[in-house]
Amino acid sequence: MTAPTPHSTTHRNPAPPPLPDDIATPAYVLDVAALERNLATARRIKQQAGVKMLLATKAWAMPVAFPVMRDTLDGTTASGLYEARLGREEFGKEVHVYAPAYAAREIDELVTIADHIYFNSPSQIARFLPAVKKAGKHAGLRINPGFSFVSLGGDLYNPCAPGSRFGTPADQLDAVPWDDVHTLHAHALCEATHDGSAGLIAHVAKNFATYLMRVKAVNFGGGHFVNKPGYDVDKLIAALKSFREAFPHLEVVLEPGAGLVVDTGYLVATVLDTMRNGSDIAILDTSASTHMPDVLEVPYTPEIIGAGRPGEKRHDYVLGGKTCMTGDVIGTYSFDAPLQPGDRLVFTDMMQYSFVKNTTFNGTPLPDIAMLDVDGTYRVVRRYGYQQFRERLG
Numbered sequence: 001m002t003a004p005t006p007h008s009t010t011h012r013n014p015a016p017p018p019l020p021d022d023i024a025t026p027a028y029v030l031d032v033a034a035l036e037r038n039l040a041t042a043r044r045i046k047q048q049a050g051v052k053m054l055l056a057t058k059a060w061a062m063p064v065a066f067p068v069m070r071d072t073l074d075g076t077t078a079s080g081l082y083e084a085r086l087g088r089e090e091f092g093k094e095v096h097v098y099a100p101a102y103a104a105r106e107i108d109e110l111v112t113i114a115d116h117i118y119f120n121s122p123s124q125i126a127r128f129l130p131a132v133k134k135a136g137k138h139a140g141l142r143i144n145p146g147f148s149f150v151s152l153g154g155d156l157y158n159p160c161a162p163g164s165r166f167g168t169p170a171d172q173l174d175a176v177p178w179d180d181v182h183t184l185h186a187h188a189l190c191e192a193t194h195d196g197s198a199g200l201i202a203h204v205a206k207n208f209a210t211y212l213m214r215v216k217a218v219n220f221g222g223g224h225f226v227n228k229p230g231y232d233v234d235k236l237i238a239a240l241k242s243f244r245e246a247f248p249h250l251e252v253v254l255e256p257g258a259g260l261v262v263d264t265g266y267l268v269a270t271v272l273d274t275m276r277n278g279s280d281i282a283i284l285d286t287s288a289s290t291h292m293p294d295v296l297e298v299p300y301t302p303e304i305i306g307a308g309r310p311g312e313k314r315h316d317y318v319l320g321g322k323t324c325m326t327g328d329v330i331g332t333y334s335f336d337a338p339l340q341p342g343d344r345l346v347f348t349d350m351m352q353y354s355f356v357k358n359t360t361f362n363g364t365p366l367p368d369i370a371m372l373d374v375d376g377t378y379r380v381v382r383r384y385g386y387q388q389f390r391e392r393l394g
Helices: 032-049 063-070 081-091 104-110 122-134 170-175 194-207 233-246 386-391
Strands: 027-031 052-056 075-078 094-098 116-119 138-142 183-185 217-219 251-254 265-276 280-284 315-320 329-335 344-348 368-372 378-382
Touching: 027 032, 032 052, 032 063, 032 233, 032 368, 052 094, 063 081, 063 368, 075 081, 081 094, 081 104, 094 138, 104 122, 116 122, 116 183, 122 138, 138 217, 194 233, 233 251
Parallel strands: 027 368, 052 075, 052 251, 075 094, 094 116, 116 138, 138 183, 183 217, 217 251, 280 315
Antiparallel strands: 027 265, 265 280, 265 344, 315 329, 368 378
């Protein structure tokens, strides 16, 4: 999958994390204990269903935390050369990569990095299969299964939307040299419930059996939101078991990204100023545009610990970022007391598609990347300054 997965809008009102009062903001903070809870779900799926599971680094890539994940996951999956290289250098297990198209120079390097290279079309396979075979690597083909289950964002996040560039349509599959294809790749989900996951698995089994019999593995992609409340993991496991019974010769792979890190971290921000223009406004040291772009792209309104929806509490505020873009607005929230400069706000579910997509628009400083360890220790693992902004400008 190359399109980003939007965040959920489920309001859970979690307890405040045990963060120090004096941390520098803004800061993305990984809660390691929460990540380990999510990984327990991944281990259960792997053990009971007998499948492989990869981390989709397009959704979340925090190399300092890869050791926490390495014992559970089988490797990483990338959306291009740089992510593949990151997976090889920092995760150190299997590396899978898919892109809608590759340049020849990318393939030259990818065959030295990736174990599995997934192609998007018969023409790309025809062009690059010799190089993949010569390097002893596995070629895969992404199909467009004509099935999708997208919770948010509509066609913006739907890999099987009309006219989608993702995957080979069913009526073109006979042009594929299947005897040289190791993996059939079918990604069609985005924040899917168990019904979406099980539905995709059944759909592929029913409609693509001819091709499944000619490959050695099937990859059901990402979008399986296995750690979100309400996801019935047992139904996913049952669907995977049924599929493996029908196609016992196939290795089965899942590649969640957001589903592994959902609800595992925060973006901590500080109120810089308040003002009034028809409504009360608070300006923060963070930004929707630069630090949480899915707020504008999906769009969605993230949760803040201790805050409510408009009108739920006594004081409503529109929260805005510090950039010059008029639409850099995070949303409207209510609070028990008036906001004051220096107040700290903690946005939840801020690991997925946050720092992998952020920008330095307006010269806005990037947030710290930090970890809250299981023992409660808070540590900054990366701090950004002017130099990172300057280097991007050439």
